[in-house]
Amino acid sequence: MRLDPTELTEDEQALREGVRAFLAARLPAGSYPLGLGMGGDVDPQFSRDLGAKGWLGMALPKEYGGGGRSAVDRLVVVEELLAVGAPVGYHWVADRQSGPNIAANGTEEQKRYFLPRIARGELCFAIGMSEPDSGSDLASVRTKATPADGGWLINGRKIWTTAAYAATHILGLFRTSRDRYGGLTQFIVDTKSEGLTVSRIPFIDGTQEFCEVAFEDVFVPDSMRLGAVGAGWRQNTAELVLERGGADRWMSLIPVLEHWAANVSGRVPGWAQADLGSITARCWAFHGMSLAIARMVDDGLSPTIEAALAKEMATRFEQECIEIVTRHYGRTPQLTSPDPYESLLARAILTGPSWTIRGGTTEILRNIIAKGLTRE
Numbered sequence: 001m002r003l004d005p006t007e008l009t010e011d012e013q014a015l016r017e018g019v020r021a022f023l024a025a026r027l028p029a030g031s032y033p034l035g036l037g038m039g040g041d042v043d044p045q046f047s048r049d050l051g052a053k054g055w056l057g058m059a060l061p062k063e064y065g066g067g068g069r070s071a072v073d074r075l076v077v078v079e080e081l082l083a084v085g086a087p088v089g090y091h092w093v094a095d096r097q098s099g100p101n102i103a104a105n106g107t108e109e110q111k112r113y114f115l116p117r118i119a120r121g122e123l124c125f126a127i128g129m130s131e132p133d134s135g136s137d138l139a140s141v142r143t144k145a146t147p148a149d150g151g152w153l154i155n156g157r158k159i160w161t162t163a164a165y166a167a168t169h170i171l172g173l174f175r176t177s178r179d180r181y182g183g184l185t186q187f188i189v190d191t192k193s194e195g196l197t198v199s200r201i202p203f204i205d206g207t208q209e210f211c212e213v214a215f216e217d218v219f220v221p222d223s224m225r226l227g228a229v230g231a232g233w234r235q236n237t238a239e240l241v242l243e244r245g246g247a248d249r250w251m252s253l254i255p256v257l258e259h260w261a262a263n264v265s266g267r268v269p270g271w272a273q274a275d276l277g278s279i280t281a282r283c284w285a286f287h288g289m290s291l292a293i294a295r296m297v298d299d300g301l302s303p304t305i306e307a308a309l310a311k312e313m314a315t316r317f318e319q320e321c322i323e324i325v326t327r328h329y330g331r332t333p334q335l336t337s338p339d340p341y342e343s344l345l346a347r348a349i350l351t352g353p354s355w356t357i358r359g360g361t362t363e364i365l366r367n368i369i370a371k372g373l374t375r376e
């Protein structure tokens with residue numbers, strides 16, 4: 001376990017200022033639906049605008065249309081986006097994990113096709129890991145890819161596939177043989193493929209981002225296999241580092257927290273200020289953890305345990321923040337409130353319990369951390 005203290009350089013600070021100024025102009029308050037972190041609104045035009053600024057695919061190689069910059073630069077941009085609850089839903093998964101996965105494991109043809117489009121904000125990827133009987137025990141996935149002429153036929157079901165309804169592609173983990181770990185392979189599936197059906201699953205707050213995806217003899221050309229047959233588990237594990245260690249695990253509630261802080265500071269009893277101080281201090285600590293993890297990624301490391309630790313602590317922190325702010329609210333926040341911050345807090349109360357489940361549950365993360373630490 002290694003989380004070295006690190007700070008932003010002057011260039012990284014300057015990037016932060018640039019992004020902040022852009023967002024102030026592009027997303028004036030009230031002009032967009034406030035989002036809860038990675039659950040931000042799906043707005044393809046906003047994603048394209050970010051792409052045009054060079055703020056998507058930042059760490060992807062330049063020769064494939066990426067920015068050739070660092071994971072830390074990407075983190076700086078992401079923190080600014082999450083701080084204002086920006087509509088990040090269209091590009092989120094592609095920018096965070098599918099792009100880097102394709103850059104690391106894709107063929108030349110895949111890199112030339114997908115990476116420039118991801119960097120321009122044109123593609124929306126969904127994560128096809130979980131299945132009706134396989135969540136925590138991901139290696140038990142059963143949705144099969146069987147060899148066919150020129151490619152593969154996929155049969156089975158994926159569930160909890162966030163934003164699959166908007167996705168152009170699903171990057172999923174499929175079973176290519178009975179070998180528990182060695183029998184898994186990743187494929188990039190075009191959501192317009194014949195035999196692929198996306199059904200939406202209403203969430204408790206009335207949103208419909210959640211989806212179930214049925215595959216019935218979906219043909220995927222071999223050119224859309226990502227990495228070697230049987231390499232899926234290793235690739236998927238590396239992808240989960242990108243999914244778990246970032247700022248999106250502690251910043252879902254920042255717009256609500258900032259609004260609350262602005263309203264409570266200076267005119268509240270000491271105990272509310274103590275809560276504010278405690279939240280602020282921990283936000284800084286989580287910012288430091290995400291930054292340290294991003295620097296490790298930039299050093300070519302795959303900080304699996306560190307990312308699991310960050311997610312385990314940060315998502316519990318987010319849930320505690322919901323409790324604290326709600327306690328200070330004085331009445332039950334309403335989803336239908338005309339005050340966007342109250343409505344957002346009401347959504348957080350309803351959906352917050354899912355934050356410690358998505359991306360790997362707290363119990364599973366603790367298993368990973370414990371096993372990793374005993375190996376060290």
Ligand SMILES: Cc1cc2nc3c(=O)[nH]c(=O)nc-3n(C[C@H](O)[C@H](O)[C@H](O)COP(=O)(O)OP(=O)(O)OC[C@H]3O[C@@H](n4cnc5c(N)ncnc54)[C@H](O)[C@@H]3O)c2cc1C
Binds near residue numbers: 127133135161355
């Ligand atoms: C908001 C949200 C978005 C999601 N988006 C996606 C997505 O885009 N793509 C995708 O593929 N998946 C997605 N998921 C699915 C998510 O990854 C799974 O829900 C999660 O991995 C848990 O799997 P499960 O739901 O099957 O629960 P189970 O695995 O059945 O777990 C049930 C309970 O048992 C506990 N448990 C299970 N095994 C162990 C063990 N070995 N030791 C201790 N405790 C254990 C778990 O911690 C949990 O509390 C999303 C989930 C949510 C809530």
